[in-house]
Amino acid sequence: MKTERSKVKRIPKRGFYDKETVYRILDADFICQIGFVHNEHPIVIPTIYGRSGDLLYFHGASVSRMLQTLETGVPVSINVTRTNALVLARSAFHHSLNYESVTLFGTATLVSDEEERMKALHIISDQIIKDRWEEVRKPNDKELNVTKVLKLKIQEGSAKIREEGVGDDKKDYDLDIWAGIVPIERTYGAAIPDPLLKHPTELPKSVLNIENEKL
Amino acid sequence: MKTERSKVKRIPKRGFYDKETVYRILDADFICQIGFVHNEHPIVIPTIYGRSGDLLYFHGASVSRMLQTLETGVPVSINVTRTNALVLARSAFHHSLNYESVTLFGTATLVSDEEERMKALHIISDQIIKDRWEEVRKPNDKELNVTKVLKLKIQEGSAKIREEGVGDDKKDYDLDIWAGIVPIERTYGAAIPDPLLKHPTELPKSVLNIENEKL
Secondary structure (H helix, E strand, O other): OOOOOOOOOOOHHHEEOOHHHHHHHHHHOOEEEEEEEEOOEEEEEEEEOEEEOOEEEEEEEOOOHHHHHHOOOOEEEEEEEEEEEEEEOOEHHHOEEEEEEEEEEEEEEEOOOHHHHHHHHHHHHHHHOOOOHHHOEOOOHHHHHOEEEEEEEOOEEEEEEEOOOOOOOHHHHHOOOOOEEEEEEEEEOOOEEOOOOOOOOOOOHHHHHHOOOEO | OOOOOOOOOOOHHHEEOOHHHHHHHHHHOOEEEEEEEEOOEEEEEEEEOEEEOOEEEEEEEOOOHHHHHHOOOOEEEEEEEEEEEEEEOOEHHHOEEEEEEEEEEEEEEEOOOHHHHHHHHHHHHHHHOOOHHHHOEOOOHHHHHOEEEEEEEOOEEEEEEEOOOOOOOHHHHHOOOOOEEEEEEEEEOOOEEOOOOOOOOOOOHHHHHHOOOEO
């Protein structure tokens, strides 16, 4: 995982290179930012992903410029960042954030095997909302024909984590300035049924799993 | 704002190019992902920003590899994404997210004027937590010496927004499958005072402003 490129330069003690840490952060989220080079210029685009083992899957419309560029094997950089708290110090300089972040480097390849494609779509669906795949109408041939699936082997990258209290300069502790942490919480709210539901039904398992839960 | 590069390709009706929309999204957040090219490879790094007028300010340690690279004037791409809801359709294919996203292109320049540097640090501080700057010890010369501030003129980019209900295929509306929206809410939790506070004080204005509020 650790290479010259993926090594955390600023504040090395915040860097982690073990799969357990990197995968825990990846698994907690489903949105990443993918960076790639197009006509010598960088482009950063948000997209959803699903992880399974050492593979990260992406999907989208077959005509997507991003996927068409990525499948040519250009190098990509991927970042997932979860901001967990404001860290408010006595000095402006020591203000910080608590966060968990993963940066990966690699190249993506097209998934062409139909079985793996369907499995990948299931994995991406599960990453966003577990058990939903079992509840819905599965993709048909027409839909699969306009969908592209890519995968990236996770082998180079790092996690960076700050999860601490306030750290101020010694002499500033005497100042009469409030310091502390303000947590940032992400939760799923109450589900809003589609007004066009013809058969009003109870909420499905997938929604009951997450409603009013943290993410 | 709109150029060949910044034009929203997939689902053009979701693209917006007016400053009002782009700035509203930028102002709602304070974390962006910056992509740049280093040794012909893309790198995506999360960082905080502050907007003032048509300028986006960044800061960090003077020794930061990212800032040192950016100040040479390399092209950058910046993305800010706010994911607001899961959109759960009857078909796997029509699942979606509601989100607001901004992508910018440009080059950053070093801010060397001391007055503008201090103003920029104030702007970044305000972007994260308004009124905090007035409460804390301001940066001293030693701190300013190890801090780099960059700015980027906002002139090329776009916003992409999905803010709709479920859209399913006509024939799927007869299926007995629950469909709807699950909102994602971001809120600030209760503040946790630094255990080393020597003068236990009431929460300051900056924290009272945001505690239990959405972000």
